Amino acid sequence: MAADSKQLSFPPGTELVFGPQAVRRQWISDCISQVFRGWGFSEIVLPTFDSAETFEDLPDQTDEAELYTLIDREGRRLTLRADFTLIAAKALAMELRRQPRQIRACYEGRVYRFAPSGHGHRVEQAQRGLEWVNARGAVYDAAVLMLARECLASVAAHDALLVVGHAGFVHAVLGEGRRERRLLEALDYKNPSRIRQVAQRIGLDAGTVALLEALPLLTGGPEVFKTVREFRLPGAAADALAELEGLYGLLADAGATDGILLDLGEVRRADYYSGFMFKVYDPAVGEELGGGGRYDRLFDRYNMDVPAVGFGVNLARVAEATSENGYANGQAESVADDAGAEGLKRIAASRAAGKSIRLEGK
């Protein structure tokens, strides 16, 4: 019976990659993996699903409606992996309880989040990333940014930008306004007039309103540090700013500020991170390629004080950002499938000599 078109299709948002695109994807993954290994990171294999509460504090303002949750036959509520860092934190907390130490772990796999059809967004997203736990101090922040830059360079995404902000700065500036959804939305839209309108309506003082209104434009090079200091900053905001400036200075001293852009007004994911945070963009791709930052409070849920940094990239989007073809297709010896034992002997000899072969029909 011939398969109908419904049988020969996958649900919207699933990812199917084959042929040269799959080879290229593998090349990108291998290049990044090689960079990770070069920095001393080891692979970890993480569960594809876990109990639903693992994903309660998801970044990106994700709500429960975006999770793929199922009930198994024994009544457990399980959720398909919607984020790597949260599930990695749990796995690493188990390991740290056994033996406290610094861990450099990297992973590859897919995350699953609902995306409405019609936008071209994928439900399945292939990611590669790393977690660096018990990594305290600005030198680790700078190292993660350098590592991210090296990963992008390894796949020839030379025009990619790392846009760096600081969660602590945003928290301190917002103060009580953090709880105001409309204000966060206006900041996320980078809409100064709406920010002013909402901030005034909820009764924030004039100095705070002026600072919040300026946040969307505090994007650029190190000059933003000077610009923002023209405003009256709460103590905690000044501390966070000094931390970010210190990080930028460290990178500058190391000659590693190429492709770094500062954005003091980034609020998205600010609840997820505790220190510096960054996103990766490329002129050739309309969407974020990846991101990361510092999350020192991530292990609190396991009653552990573990400073950590990490980052991850979306492999499909990185593939869009680079024009490199990946592994070159070398010449392969063709062996006919009707050549019998003689053909198999030739194959064995060629493979023993490290040559590529193709067993194929006429």
Place this chain on the structure above:
Amino acid sequence: MLRLALPTGRMLKQATPFLEAAGYAPVESLSDTRKLTVPSKCGRVEYLLVKPVDAPLYIEQGVAEAGLCGKDVLMEVDADLLEPLDLGFSKCRMVVAGKPELERKLDNLLSPVRVASKFPRVAQNHFRKKGLPCTVFKLSGSVEIGAVLGLSHYIVDIVETGTTLRENGLVVHEEIAECSARLAVNRAAWYTKLVEIRELVDNLRQAVEGAKP
């Protein structure tokens, strides 16, 4: 050069004077041309003329770095975009309307709320946030008739003056949002074309402020 998505139709006519005042006059009339892309005289911008509902997707995917979109369309399409500037024209309100006798009955209906709308996602999200189960009927024509003839309890639609509602015996029960034309910007382009985008926002802001009475 930046590519700007512009919605064809009524908003295009209202937008043109602002674009001209901002220094981005097109080389030919955008309303009369049958072309899909038109450069600006200054050479800094190329206009991409698309249906209003398609504009956010072109911007979100980075085909256009920025564009003009109604807030109503942005809410319905739910694209992940920046909205750095409210252009102030094409003003209207997104409302829940229905027959006057349904006032204050929203929480007491014994069956799921039935809603007709050209904005099914907005309607669904609005009632979901209120914790009310609802059935949404997507209509593309005169939505008011849905509530008048009993297809639905309520409609979710945009209202400018309220005349159409009044003439059909309907009233506004709730306001969901104030809508107007917005400058929408692709999130990646905000950073990767920082200088050009910043200049665009500044020029359009000045044009908007210049147009204020």
